[in-house]
Amino acid sequence: MEYICGKRTAQMDGLTLAAHLVARLTGAGEIVLDLGTGDGRYVAEQARRNQANFYIGLDACRENLVEISRKAPANSLFLIASGENLPGELTGLIGSITLNFPWGSLLEGLLESVSEVMTGLRMVARPGAKLELRLNESALRMSGRSLETGREQVISALEGAGFAVEMVELLEVTGLKKFPSSWARRLASGREGQVLQIRAFYIPVPEPVTPPAGEMVLTGAAPL
Incomplete structure (x- = not known):
């Protein structure tokens, strides 16, 4: 997945993200995703107020995130992606x-x-x-x-x-x-x-279990 920090963008894999989160999540903190983050101000402000959490702002428009990502709090990350194609690493x-x-x-x-x-x-x-x-x-x-x-x-x-x-x-x-x-x-x-x-x-919602081909499925009690 692609992240942005100022004018620089780079790729981050799942292992790097995991290490990033372990280093910054504290106590009962949770990971918060702001989808369609726009100018990113919401993520930056929430990250400053709630330092136990880790905030991820995601938007397809990188130009809007250049300035905010350059000075973002350490417990935040800005990703370049669309809401229709979220990174599998999340x-x-x-x-x-x-x-x-x-x-x-x-x-x-x-x-x-x-x-x-x-x-x-x-x-x-x-x-x-x-x-x-x-x-x-x-x-x-x-x-x-x-x-x-x-x-x-x-x-x-x-x-x-x-x-x-x-x-x-x-x-x-x-x-x-x-x-x-x-x-x-x-x-x-x-x-x-x-x-x-x-x-x-x-x-x-649990996915329905499909039995192997040819296997009989019992739907009721067998007659005595």
């Missing part, structure tokens, strides 16, 4: 996932339970992993959906992908103003509509 590592104001193909992938985005989320999430999604009305309108339609679709998609939704609420303007993101401040003006906040957690 498989089963992530204890918390955040998606702040997704749009475009990332948003579309969150509105369908069978999508590359949902497949990637299931791949990287640990059992019980938390998911926080903040969905802005203007992005939904651009995709031809109302806030209510988007709410129903994303809840259905998450539940279909194995995420149990436990909270849905509107994010107040005061919360947006304090949110560490330039886009959040724009949303706080109210011109872009309301923001929906959804929290869920991942419950893996």
Whole structure:
């Protein structure tokens, strides 16, 4: 997988990532993935506030991450990848996932339970992993959906992908103003509509076991 530090990018394999995490995770800390991290400010701010955790910001646009990655806290890492093709090195590592104001193909992938985005989320999430999604009305309108339609679709998609939704609420303007993101401040003006906040957690669904060819499957008690 490709990571960025200032203007320099390089490849990191699973073993190097593991060593990186062991050196920086402390106590009961968890690995947090911010998917579609944009300018990266959210990851940098959270990493400074919660030094027991390790934060990974992932985005396909490297130009937005040059400055923030150059001075990022030691307990953070910025990766160059799309939400539709998450790095396999993250498989089963992530204890918390955040998606702040997704749009475009990332948003579309969150509105369908069978999508590359949902497949990637299931791949990287640990059992019980938390998911926080903040969905802005203007992005939904651009995709031809109302806030209510988007709410129903994303809840259905998450539940279909194995995420149990436990909270849905509107994010107040005061919360947006304090949110560490330039886009959040724009949303706080109210011109872009309301923001929906959804929290869920991942419950893996066991894969059905297919018996070998020719083996009889008993579905009930045998007659006496």
